Amino acid sequence: MTTTISKTKMKKITGGCLRALSSLSSSSERNLPSSNSLQVATAFANSIESSSKAEKILRDLAQKISESDRLYYDEAKETLTDGEYDLLRMKFEAVERKFEELRGKFDDGMYSRVGSGRLASSSSNSSFEYKKYKHLSPMQSLKNAFNADEVREFDERVRKSLVEVLPAAALQKVEYCAELKIDGVSASLRYENGKLVRALSRGDGEFGEDITRHVLSSSCRDVPRELGGEGSSYPEVFEIRGEVYVEEDALEKVNERKSANGETPFKNARNAAAGVMRMKEQNVDVPLSFIPHGWGTEGGDRAELFETQIEFYEKCQKWGFSDLCLTRSAISSDLNELFAFHAKTYDLRDTLSHKIDGVVYKINETRLRDRIGSDSRAPKWAIAHKFVADVAITTLKSIEVQVGRTGVLTPVAILEPCELNGATIRRATLHNFFEIERKKIQIGQDVVVERAGDVIPKIIRVATDAERITSEENAKEASSSSSSLGAALGLSSSSSTSSSLNLGGASAYAAPMLCPCCNSLVSRDAEDGMVIRCNAGLKCPAQRTARTTHFASKKALDIRGLAEKQIEKLFETNAIERTSDIFTLEERFYGPNRNEEEMPPVWARYENPAQKKKHEFTKNALNMFAAINDVKTNGVQLAKFIYALGIPFVGEATAKELAKTYKSLDKFKEAAERYHETGSRADEESDVDEKNGIKISLEAVEGVGDIVAKSIANFWSEPNNANEVKRILDNGVKILPVFGGDVSSSSSSSSRTNNNINNNNNKLSNLKVCITGTFTSKSRSEIQRDIERLGGSVSNALAKSTDILLIGENPGKSKLEKAREIAKSKGGRIVLVEGFEQFQKDWLTTMEEDRDDDDDREE
Ligand SMILES: [Zn+2]
Structure with a gap:
């Protein structure tokens, strides 16, 4: 019952981006955390009765995580999948949350190890050593909220800490800046007198690795070497923090090239960004982008430099940074508005040029941030509201083909029923046949089903072996710890049977050549x-x-x-x-x-x-x-x-x-x-x-x-x-x-001047009529409708191609003159009709009236 959680979650826990930097192991395309695994972790923590037992468990978890990290970084061995690793981390954190007194007692080891700078060791092509520098002020990470309630709790804490400094009315109006959380790799750019002197990775938060040459490589367009903008001021020495990322389009191109060269493509955009920073060669052919999200300065990083987050973004734009930070953020003091922004962003996430994994809310006014403060790991005035989707693992029984009203064939997955967010899921969308091929989905396999909100459930991908095992273990764990726990986790007997291993018997699926409804040929839509x-x-x-x-x-x-x-x-x-x-x-x-x-x-x-x-x-x-x-x-x-x-x-x-x-x-x-x-x-x-x-x-x-x-x-x-x-x-x-x-x-009939006319039923067919002046018997729009009904068109401007000028009362003089000129000129064929009655008689005769003539002629 679990899948991956986001890497930022890990960053928060490890306090370092190293794992993220080298996490080429991610097998998931979207890094949506599962609320189920969070529930599993929470339930796990809740099942621990005593502090002494918790201590033992924390030590045990820390050891497992450390060992995995060590192998990962030092020996480039992957002993756990991202999903498993994340679950360990989540459990660790959940236990720490429950037993406050143990907080921080066991993660020191992890912190120091991350800081030991093994950045390049897992990369196959280099043993390159990075120089390390101290950040002006610590680079913190963000706390995460996985649902609206957690955000509300965060907001309550924020407001509580401001009660003493703000009158009630002002407290009501405290604003958050909501912005997209781009899925990339954190970096800090140090500017001295407006000139870029160094770029650092986050590192352990205190020391970062020197990645200046990577950032300065010609492919990173978004980092100004010198802060520009006319008359704009900047602090003498400060750091601009932000996210280095690779745009989706760029990633596609890079991967195409890599595949063509027989290299392994990057698994996702963040891996690509991380990969570039680990590369030894200076001229890396991956275009990096950068978006600012904060700043650092000596002796603190807050109020004195910028009054609000938005002011910072405005300045960034002037200095020459990407304006995405401005254009993709919103300000509000109303939580519901923030949630609406979150929901809208979630819907739009696949249309953006970069991957995002949530929305960040920050107190906009920096003066208030100092008041609210930070703890050792993260500021208390900001939170990341992650995108959460519920996922389950179940077996794909068959694929049904539906034919829509316009003939589009869609594959529908028929699933071994599974529970997802309280609903039993039996069918899910597979988008289109090419997705099935691309994701190598086969009938009989275990697949990951996702359901976000009320959206139709969809198959994301094939489940990994580890996920199937984890899913099974979780089901067991849940049912053994207590009977009510299983229900709380949304686990049911069906979900545990559905997670049974399906290593054999899977069969490849071929897109249909014939319509299942009528046996006619199908084609790829040209669009x-x-x-x-x-x-x-x-x-x-x-x-x-x-x-x-x-x-x-x-x-x-x-x-x-x-x-x-x-x-x-x-x-x-x-x-x-x-x-x-x-x-x-x-x-x-x-x-x-x-x-x-x-x-x-x-x-x-x-x-x-x-x-x-x-x-x-x-x-x-x-x-x-x-x-x-x-x-x-x-x-x-x-x-x-x-x-x-x-x-x-x-x-x-x-x-x-x-x-x-x-x-x-x-x-x-x-x-x-x-x-x-x-x-x-x-x-x-x-x-x-x-x-x-x-x-x-x-x-x-x-x-x-x-x-x-x-x-x-x-x-x-x-x-x-x-x-x-x-x-x-x-x-x-x-x-x-x-x-x-x-x-x-x-045949053409007597009054026609234009040989475009095709038949008597539609005298006006293909004729252009220009109207000038007013009419008492009918409105212009009525006349226009009459003309169009008979195949003509109406234009306001008089042109050489105009066939008829319909003249009403008080006609436009210039139009009239121009029409007369055209009529006189060589090849001019415009017909001037005065008054609607005449026009009706000559041109708007109905089909019935005309039909008599037709019949005469035909017989
Ligand atoms: Zn058909």
Whole structure:
């Protein structure tokens, strides 16, 4: 029931960063401590009855820790995993907490040993000796809080110590500065007269190792050699303390390079930072970053230099340090606000450029800090509020594949049930298939499940052997010490069985090649390559309701009366199996022997069947047929049809561009197939137009980049989609011809001035209308809507490309003049329409009015 705790926790206990510096052993990706292991440690301490027994236990623990450290530092041997080591440390601390009188009695050994400067010994490539220097004032570490209650207790202690110096009102307003706790390696930079003279590691807190040349290496950009800023002042001699870290992006690059060179990659960003500082070579190719978090000065480190923490950060920014310390901190006297900051930071932690493991609260006003004071190890005016997640170890029984409404396949872990934070966990998310591969997760293995807050539980990684053993031991320990302890720890019989060793029988998992729902081909989503998607959007049962709803929606085919609810019902009752079936509903409803007396089938009764009479059902059904038939008789614009297909990343605008370019569905499909074959644009120079048989590549279409092109190619390469489109067309849906292509049936009508016009149903299609002046009969936005409904667009500015200028009362003079100029100029084709009534008559005639003409012409 345990996993790793953060290294800062260890730093606090050891008072040195040495273990952290050389902790290349960390196997965890995130260093979230487990509240369970903390509970285990606390329970362990609570089970000790007497001080004498505690003394013996502390001595024993100290010895184990020392021995582990010795082997680790002196012989580069790792006898314990981080998880085990951390648990020892936590137990040690918990016992010390319970038996105050023993505090500090047994950790001296550890302190002095850490200070003995074995920094480089565990590094394979050097036996380099570091020079040691004394810090101006001790470099303390921070106390940790693992939950809100512990922070509240801290706050109470702080306020208690200020009661005498502050009136009640002021006490209420005492502010904390909350800032991100970046997961790196502490360092102290000594500046004399504004010039950097030395950089030290934390060391034992009193003496630090000289890491000046590492910090000064060209890769550490964030450390100014000289404090800059116009007119800014600085103390004569002082130290700026902060965290040296490696950004995530940089780490990725470094690791890529290391892997390519056959070297072992760094396990995480902190390891990388620590690794750099242990390296002998001066020019290390790992970019280090630095963020300040405090300062030190001779004879104390507090008030006289800066009045508040924020003032310090403001100065740091001026001096040339990273402004992250300013931009990523918050000030508040309200604990709830601090907790909100903590929660928000937790949510955002994976999006930041650097790893963080919590939030630090510091009393902002330095004058008050002196009053509150410090103990031997840490200041009493600051605390680190760590990120805590509950973890459990259990067996991965199987992996289930879910298909979402948009066709995205997600792996779901089916687990041996385990208890986590009071809930029984049976399923957990695995994010995506590439994570499974990357983390080498296999069915039958023991895995670490994490659950933070109310978030869906997730699989973090495969459990290490040691963790499984520790987990088992903890379960045993808990159940043997007392019966209630087990319950208090959230341990149950199921969790102990689930931690059974699963060394054999694990099997590799391969991401599916076919959609588990419809057996169609799947593809990697083009967006980031991390998503697997079922390509058969129109056929796949998992997607069919969402896809068909999209297909019938207003901006697509606009089939009124076919909303999501009705479509769901149609699928449920098997009235339709796929989108194309909606166009044969009427036929099937009446059957070969049309009997209008018959009760409509169940799918027609999609609303409150109990309250509806037969004729109402029939009316419903008839309305639905009418709406569907409307689409069949009126036809569909190509752009709307393309949009209706629901191809990922093809929105309305892109669909319009595609229609404009290819002018027929077949040409569009051909381009997609060409792209699928060649992978990208095959004919770069000749993508102008198709008049001379030149093929236009997908990527030449405006708004179509790599991602969209791949998505389109994927859509058409799935035979199920092509078949489904064919079925839709076969079932009577007509795509309206687009003028300007090779479609001969289109005609232009008398009043048109622009050859962009494609058909009579939409006179305004692709026309740009500019409006000037006011109108009494309709508002501008109403007019705009009318124009857009008919496929036109409205712009406020008059341009050469404007087709129509609609002139109202009090028109803008300059617009009018410009329009007349354009009209007169060579090739100018602008139409000036005065008054809305005229405009309506000429341009806004409805489809019905137009259809008469169409019918005449077609017949
Ligand atoms: Zn599918």
